[in-house]
Amino acid sequence: MGNRALYWMPVLIVLTFVQIAEGLVTTSPSVISIPRGLQTARSIGYNITGVIDCTQANSTGGVFASGPNVLGSVNTFVSIPLSGGSGRTTETVVLPIRVMKKAESLRVNSFQYRRTFSYTCGRPVPPPETGIVQIALSGEAATEFGITRLQLYFENRRAEITVKRNQPALRAFVDIRYVGSGLLQGFWEVDGRILQNVNRHLVYGRSVTLESPEIPSLPTFAAGTHVVRFVITSPPPTLPLPEAIYFVTAEEFRERLAIRLTHPENRSEVNYSPLTFQWKGRDREVVYLLEFLEEGGEKPIFSAYSKNLDYSLPAPVLKNLFSQGKTYLWRVKGFDAENNNTGESPLFQFTFK
């Protein structure tokens, strides 16, 4: 027994030594699913373990292959510094459309991405090792959840807008084009400050448009340039995050406060006679402009100025412009001493009996 142990001891030592000298390259993820017909970027992690006395692992390029058929190549250099026999790094791999088309022409819907690493070590140098990622080609609906396009803009459909100081209700929009289905997580950010967190389930279909919150809206109290972003945290972004810029001028926005119409009430029926219209205004307003429209009309059929909080429809106007049995709309706008429009009411409806 002792002799057998002595006989096998050197063999075991040599085998152990060989095992310690051999590296192990694993990829993360090891399987990915990508949509056909759409150039896609994926982040691949390489993890090397079990290489002692080696300082670096290098790879000059990667290959897309289906069996012996090479579909394409990636000519980028990847280096992994090794410490204590292990190391890791990530690579963003762009899968071009031509690789997918070549795979389809071979009538295959899966192929591999292979990257071979060679080592810089003391004696002995282990053989090169290959990290392999299995790639499955699929339709956009069946593939992994991922973002393929982001477009950030304001109400003018551009990523730049100029607004006045204290302008309310400024909002940004983001069009997100995605593949697959899953939970989108992210947040709206302006000048580095989070405005709102977003959690939303997306099911494969058309692209989705998200809006920045109404409260709080994008701040406009400080003049100058401001930067808006929609930051995506899940799925892990493979795209650079776009930015939108808005510039706030020093000119003050004249806020239009709501004017409350009090009489006649909305959708009421009134007698066909000179009617007094009443509303509640604001201190800032010195002149009010009433506008009367027909149903479906865009331009007023009659308007009138008033310095008070009421207006009585004159008999000649009633006879010439308004008819019995018809429905009309009315609204009030307020103007301050500098003739700025500072108030506006909603449209109310009334019908002459």
Add this chain to the structure above:
Amino acid sequence: MWWLNRTKRLHRSHQNVHNSHGKKGVEIGTKGMKINLIFRVIYWSILFFPLYSFPGHVFAKSDITTGPPIKLLHPAEGTVVIAKKPLIKCSIPISFDPKRLLVLLDGTDISALLKIHSEGFDYKPIADLPPGHHSVSVTVFTPDGQEIKQEFTFSTRHSKPFEEAYSNNQITTLYEKLIDKSEEVQNAPSWKTESNLASESKLKEKNWELMFRTNVRHFDQQLRAIPPQEKGFGVANYLFQGKYSGSRFNFLGELGDVTINETANTVQALARRGGDLVFQSKDLHLQLRTFAVKSEQLMGFNGGLGIGTTPADHLMGFSGDVGLFSDRLKFKTIYARGGEEGNSFGISTSEGAREGDVLGFLITSDFFKQKLITEAEIDISRFDGDTSDEFSREKDKAYRVKAGGTLGKFNYEGLYEYMGRDYEVIGNPGLQKNREGFGLKGGGDFKNHLINLSVSRYHDNVKKEDLFPVVYTSQGTLDYTFKKYQSLPMGISYQRTMMRSENEPLNIAHIRTDTDTIMGRINYVKMPWNVGLTGSYSHQNDRTEAANDTTAITFTFASSVILERPSISISPGFTFNRSISHLTDVRTDVYTTTLDLRGDLFDKRLTYGFGGTYTISKSSDGSSSQDTVGSNFNLLYLLANNLGGFFSPSVGIRGFCNRTNNRIHDQTVNEFAFFLVIQTKMAFSF
């Protein structure tokens, strides 16, 4: 005959004066005899009035010695005045009730704004009158209740060479000097200047109109500028428009930041820099359009005017519309071609350089006043998704048919569409190719209730290729809003989506996913308050062996109050977000509290603003636990308002404070920076 009676009354009244007074009566009597004579002339003139009167005037000018009772003194009737706010003076040489005086200017009652005096009234418009013809209608009521009405016309121009001419300009200049900052802040420059010129100018003469809008910017700072900002001058945006509006045709030319909208399956909502020309013939109900824009989104001088014909980085095309039966039936055709090279300002994509062209035909009809509107579109595209490879363009087609309308309180819509496997269009990145299906929608708007229902079913892999599965997506949505109380609208909605795959190849996993989302909302809107509460629950059930189920829960409270005295606006908000991964049994909670406030004091001499967010996030598996504070503020004092009529400088302080506390790694990062701010605005118009 009322004039006749009035003359007689005046005559009698003066006779009475003549009879009732002594010496005064003699003087009055002498005067009275003269007046008597005058009124006798008038009396007989009126008798023969019909023989010499002509339309539009109470009296013929040549036959009346005293003139009409109401006279437009300024502007003179029928004249052209060069003014934006011409003074309007009217004389009313008869007794009238000032409370019942009714004056309409271009159909607007201006009676409340008149300066009324015993001989008439004056009026200075409060807003610029648009150039062109104006009408003034004056209705007076005599003390005995008789109504006299007269109308006048005049014209205005803003200047001698042009009917309308103005240029409004506003310059904002900002200088910031760093006062103090924490060590962690790396990207705060020690100084920064920014300026913006906002300009809008217009010239109009008869049918022609030229308009120019722009924002020109200057930026400089101590540190390197981070794109897309650049040091120096730049044009943030501009638009030049030339229009001709005639009785038979219209013409529009645009250069600058334009928006192109054609059809749903071709170019849509494309905002880019370039140019377009539109010609409209009213007689033929015809519109022709051509456009050429830069494919990438631009800011600044980069890319120049945007017009070009290189297909790799431009998008150009033309379209034609013709309407029949008073535009109740319309035909449209569009051709566009171009290319895009990847990312640009505000756009991030995984796609590389691509190009293609598209030809589309659209027909729409509305013969029943929106009760039934139909649309049919067919399009053919040739598209190369990667111009750097050896594969050429792929040709494919898309078509859709839609019908819908409004029937009283009800609305409805049905849609069928087919997008070919390789159908793509450069100017419409949101299009979903390789998809076929239908959708039905309907709703009703009742007095207190609003209900909407929609169902749809789509599938991909339209060519049923056996290399890939076919995924069917069915969706149903029900939305209800209760709107009886205008200040308290509330609603609830439910949506269910089911995805199922069929014909999967051996190496492709089966898909069986159901997603249920329920959302509720309630708002209270009554000035100065606006309060809203929304909640949503969404669960995505992965019914395969992977069982990768997720749940998302959100509650949001948002409110704002706007007060006038003191002048302040406060907007607090709170949001709770929970996401659950059932596969790993990990729950992540995020609590977000926001506060925004702004206001002014001392009659707007002092203005302030503050925005802050406090966020707590933690995971149930202990992988993350963090709270962050982000805030910025601004305080400004107005040194002078409209100095010299156009200059308003302010001085103040701006700053931000951020704090991140990572409890897992026990790390806290504090950042702050404060800046001295000098800013000014200058406004000049002509």
